[in-house]
């Protein structure tokens with residue numbers, strides 16, 4: 001039975017105050033998820049309020065999607081139900097900041113940019129380059145375990161979160177972990193929340209490990225000629241003592257899109273490997289020398305990109321999954337994860353299969369990590385996409401990987417599960433979901449296996 | 452079930468050679484490296500996941516507790532029996548199942564000894580990074596259960612940052628695979644939850660880990676101080692100046708004298724503290740960082756900084772550190788190793804606090820720790836035959852833990868909660884925080900038969916440590 005509109009109004013207003021709840025189309029337009037509009041958006045200003053909102057929603061069967069900056073709402077299956085957007089934009093206090101300890105704690109609505117601006121003053125940063133970082137909040141980044149090419153050297157939020165507080169559907173705020181860099185007291189519940197996309201509880205505060213900004217950075221571009229050469233380069237680089245900060249393979253299509261931004265001349269007609277070295281001048285010089293040597297061994301030229309150009313290019317590379325879909329809404333963006341040894345093999349397979357369907361592939365692969373973002377554009381509508389993606393998913397799962405849908409038209413998402421085949425852990429995941437969210441109000445249906 | 456029929460059933464599953472049931476054999480399993488509790492009813496040594504499943508099902512049928520065990524080097528009583536039951540030793544599941552150097556992964560059974568994995572991949576230029584000081588004995592399964600750290604986890608992260616996939620036998624006998632070879636798999640991070648769960652949520656029967664490339668260059672230094680305060684200040688300065696050594700360990704004068712007598716590593720007998728500092732990576736980076744560190748030490752009144760000139764000398768420096776607990780065991784009949792964490796900038800005041808606690812309770816306390824992480828290991832010396840002293844040790848340890856909590860730290864950085872600190876959990880967690888942990892535990896382990904009485908407060912002995920503080924290993 002649907003709950004009466006005035007009860008909802010009174011309920012939320014009682015928790016967060018009337019001015020912190022907005023109803024209807026204009027206010028909610030930007031908070032659409034897979035085309036669906038919520039009834040209202042609630043802006044809590046404290047952890048306790050957020051928990052109370054969840055409790056009220058659970059008691060009244062209102063489906064809630066937690067939203068930070070809204071930069072990753074395309075990820076996941078279309079929601080079964082969506083009544084309330086719980087937006088954390090008004091929760092952005094810095095709770096503690098200890099530059100000398102290299103730790104900080106913030107409310108989840110703190111934007112990534114604001115946080116980096118704060119840290120930069122002390123020569124520190126959070127070494128992440130997730131997609132959508134102009135808008136992204138730290139809570140959202142953690143909930144999505146979002147990262148970009150910097151993952152090569154620094155890992156993901158999973159490696160940087162020291163502790164968090166979580167608002168639960170029971171209306172409680174619970175803590176897990178702590179503020180120090182080493183801690184094994186109790187079960188590591190934070191790991192469950194990281195990458196849970198708001199389906200278990202709402203992250204309201206996070207404590208993070210910080211890092212010093214490297215003195216210098218330099219970007220090197222190695223022309224690869226073929227995917228075979230790219231594989232050879234990947235092996236040589238990963239087998240060398242070099243410690244690149246970022247290491248990606250752009251296929252020819254991706255290079256063509258990125259090179260103009262890097263103010264590099266003529267379009268590349270071949271795959272390229274982009275390497276970012278960071279550290280002291282001596283480290284960068286050494287990296288250049290080694291890459292040149294490596295390149296020579298396989299017949300790859302090494303080019304240098306200027307500072308400004310490379311900064312802009314890395315932004316674009318990191319944000320690929322975002323802008324690719326925005327610029328062509330009919331496109332699909334997929335993320336493949338795989339053992340690094342299979343990167344080029346899978347890319348070549350994807351290109352071939354897509355080619356057979358007259359679908360164009362644009363891809364950027366973190367070859368040292370085994371993460372590939374693929375943009376697919378068809379020439380005759382969405383028709384070939386469903387069988388194509390299903391086939392690619394099967395092939396990748398055979399290689400021990402997984403293929404997830406990052407962005408796609410709703411019609412496509414209604415036919416293909418965003419996450420792929422759940423493993424044998426699914427039953428346990430469903431039990432966890434049922435324990436944390438017994439009424440099933442948190443982003444229902446959006447996650448793995450119908451969770 | 453009575454013991455005799457239980458042993459019969461176990462023998463039917465396992466064969467005679469894989470079941471211990473004679474009292475004199477069982478006695479050895481009353482201990483881990485911290486404590487001694489009850490005698491188990493039986494100890495079994497499965498070699499396959501299938502056997503583990505059958506054991507778990509049998510135990511569930513018989514309502515008998517199960518305690519998984521690796522090498523028994525744990526320091527929080529995790530592998531000891533609290534109320535009888537079967538100890539499942541994973542020590543014979545020690546095959547390395549797969550090594551994939553190109554993808555930098557290895558898949559191992561839980562009984563593989565930590566260093567054996569690194570040795571197996573050394574020829575290819577790789578190693579497994581988490582390196583507890585007990586690495587020559589402890590198992591990867593035990594490391595996973597405790598989320599163990601080590602000197603080099605300062606730069607590379609603890610066990611959880613290196614484990615990508617697990618095969619786990621759940622308390623109902625179901626086998627699940629969490630994660631895998633890839634950095635990401637769809638769904639909740641069950642691997643992340645299971646790492647550090649101290650054998651209370653499931654038995655780990657297979658582990659997929661990340662391998663790392665051996666760095667090109669290493670520089671190992673010993674910085675010698677006349678005052679403890681200068682050593683702790685150096686640690687703070689190194690962190691706050693943004694230098695990340697691969698390892699940054701500290702020993703106070705008392706400890707290093709014991710170590711020196713035992714290993715002759717070359718630590719000066721008359722100093723107040725030493726830092727053992729290691730930097731690794733590209734040759735260029737290493738020599739720069741080593742210079743920076745020497746400069747920081749210099750600004751903090753170091754007496755001298757010695758660099759290891761040969762691999763042998765480096766090994767000797769480390770031998771001293773890694774055998775430190777044992778060295779202290781030679782000079783005191785018993786010791787109680789503590790494991791607490793504080794924000795690293797609080798190190799100088801925390802050491803003063805520990806000293807004051809030692810004075811208050813009239814105890815000798817040695818300090819040895821992973822200073823770069825703020826992970827302290829005060830060692831409280833005592834003689835277990837002296838009851839009064841034993842009680843003072845427990846009180847002193849609790850006060851130190853209380854202080855760690857007050858400073859915003861933790862009551863354990865790597866040794867785990869086990870039966871040692873479960874009643875101290877309220878120092879850092881509220882009742883709501885603990886309730887949600889209980890809920891997780893009962894989801895996985897509804898009958899409570901898996902490693903009972905560990906990790907969460909039992910409420911039986913409010914605020915007291917129940918552990919018989921045992922002799923030093």
Ligand SMILES: Cc1cc2nc3c(=O)[nH]c(=O)nc-3n(C[C@H](O)[C@H](O)[C@H](O)COP(=O)(O)OP(=O)(O)OC[C@H]3O[C@@H](n4cnc5c(N)ncnc54)[C@H](O)[C@@H]3O)c2cc1C
Nearest residue numbers: 521522523524525529584590592593596599600650655865
């Ligand atoms: C001298 C010395 C130095 C040490 N130095 C360090 C250090 O630097 N850093 C550090 O972190 N620790 C250190 N420790 C502590 C200890 O070595 C670690 O906790 C280690 O990981 C324990 O491994 P183990 O195989 O001995 O496990 P055990 O002690 O046998 O068991 C530990 C826990 O793991 C559970 N368990 C074991 N195997 C499994 C499995 N397969 N599945 C599920 N649960 C399982 C047990 O039930 C128990 O709760 C040290 C100990 C000693 C004695």
